[in-house]
Amino acid sequence: MYRHFAPVMLQFRRFSTSVVCPAMIKVKECQFPVPWGHIAAKSWGSKDGLPVLCLHGWLDNANSFSRLIPLLPQDRHYVAIDFPGHGLSSHRPAGTFYILPKYISDICRVTNVLGWERFSVIGHSMGGSVGCLFSALFPDMVDKVILIDSYGFLPTKASLPDVVQKGIVELLKYEKQKRPNKVYSEQAAIERLMSANPSLSESSAHILLERGTTKVDGGVHFNRDFRINLPGIVRMTIEQVLELQKRITAKLLIILANDGMVKIKEMQLDKSDVDKMLNGYRESVREFHLEMVPGYHHVHLNSPENVAEIISSFLNTPTPAKLSAEGKPNKTSNNFCPPIQTTPSY
Numbered sequence: 001m002y003r004h005f006a007p008v009m010l011q012f013r014r015f016s017t018s019v020v021c022p023a024m025i026k027v028k029e030c031q032f033p034v035p036w037g038h039i040a041a042k043s044w045g046s047k048d049g050l051p052v053l054c055l056h057g058w059l060d061n062a063n064s065f066s067r068l069i070p071l072l073p074q075d076r077h078y079v080a081i082d083f084p085g086h087g088l089s090s091h092r093p094a095g096t097f098y099i100l101p102k103y104i105s106d107i108c109r110v111t112n113v114l115g116w117e118r119f120s121v122i123g124h125s126m127g128g129s130v131g132c133l134f135s136a137l138f139p140d141m142v143d144k145v146i147l148i149d150s151y152g153f154l155p156t157k158a159s160l161p162d163v164v165q166k167g168i169v170e171l172l173k174y175e176k177q178k179r180p181n182k183v184y185s186e187q188a189a190i191e192r193l194m195s196a197n198p199s200l201s202e203s204s205a206h207i208l209l210e211r212g213t214t215k216v217d218g219g220v221h222f223n224r225d226f227r228i229n230l231p232g233i234v235r236m237t238i239e240q241v242l243e244l245q246k247r248i249t250a251k252l253l254i255i256l257a258n259d260g261m262v263k264i265k266e267m268q269l270d271k272s273d274v275d276k277m278l279n280g281y282r283e284s285v286r287e288f289h290l291e292m293v294p295g296y297h298h299v300h301l302n303s304p305e306n307v308a309e310i311i312s313s314f315l316n317t318p319t320p321a322k323l324s325a326e327g328k329p330n331k332t333s334n335n336f337c338p339p340i341q342t343t344p345s346y
Contacts, residue, residue: 052119068300072308129152146311154236251285
C-alpha cells in the first residue's frame with residue numbers, strides 16, 4: 001500500500017508538549033565488543049522499551065540523532081551506534097576495506113549483545129542504505145524501516161570491475177602515504193566539517209564534533225578513519241536492488257528533504273533508477289510511505305521538528321506479524337543473525 005501522511009508540521013508544538021518530555025529520557029554511553037576493538041554507542045530510554053536501532057550517515061556519528069530522539073515516543077529503547085571508523089568506535093584492522101556487508105555484520109554483533117530479535121531501524125543517508133540492506137538480508141528481524149534523506153539503496157551504472165580496481169589501488173596508495181592525523185583548532189575543525197558538509201548548521205557541526213574529535217596538544221584531531229573516504233568496492237546494479245527490495249517485509253517510511261539529496265549534485269542518483277526503486281517499493285513492500293519535508297540533508301539534526309511527528313506517527317502504527325518474503329507467516333526461519341559468543345560490555 002502506498003499513501004502520504006497528512007501534513008503535520010503545524011501541529012508539532014501541540015504534539016511535542018502533550019506526548020514528549022525530553023527531560024525524562026535517560027541517555028547512556030555504551031560499548032559493544034568486536035574482534036578488533038569495540039563499537040561505541042549511545043542509548044536513550046529503558047532497556048524494556050521497544051527496540052529501535054539508529055544508524056548515522058557517512059562521516060557522521062551517533063550524535064546525529066541527539067536532537068531527534070528526545071522528540072520521539074518514549075516507550076522505546078533507542079540505540080545509536082558509531083559505525084566502525086566513525087565517532088568513538090574502533091577503526092577496522094589495517095589492510096581492510098570499509099564496505100557495506102561489513103556494516104551488516106556490525107549490526108548483527110550489536111543486536112546479539114543487546115538480545116534483540118526484532119526491532120525498528122532509523123537510518124540517515126548511508127545508515128539508511130545499511131538499514132535497508134539489513135532488512136532485506138534478515139527480514140524477520142526488522143518490523144519498521146525509516147529512511148531519512150535516503151532511498152535505501154545506491155545503484156550504480158559504473159563498470160563494476162573498474163570500481164573494484166580503483167578501490168584496491170586507492171587503498172594501497174593510502175597505506176603507503178602513512179599521513180599523520182592533522183591537528184586543528186576547534187574553530188578550524190568546525191569550519192573543516194562544514195566545508196565538507198554544507199548541509200550542516202554550525203550548531204549541528206558542534207554536536208557531531210563532540211564525538212567526532214579528540215582533544216590533543218594544540219587543538220583537536222578527527223577520530224574518523226580516513227579510509228572511509230576511499231572509493232567503495234561493493235556496488236549494486238539496479239537489477240540487484242529490485243531483487244533485494246522483494247525480500248523486505250518491514251513497513252517502510254522514506255522522508256526526503258526538499259533541499260537534501262534530491263538537489264545535491266554529488267548525491268543525486270539517475271532519475272530512471274530512482275523511479276524504478278520507488279516503484280519497486282510500492283510493488284514489493286506491503287506498506288510504503290513517502291514524505292517530503294522542508295530542510296537540508298541533515299534535516300533530522302538541523303531541524304528535527306520537521307520530521308519528529310512523522311516518525312513518531314509511523315513508529316506508533318501497529319507492528320506487522322513476522323512474514324516471509326513470500327508473504328506467509330514465518331513459523332521457523334533462518335532469517336536471523338546467528339548467535340555470537342561474546343562478553344557484553346553493555
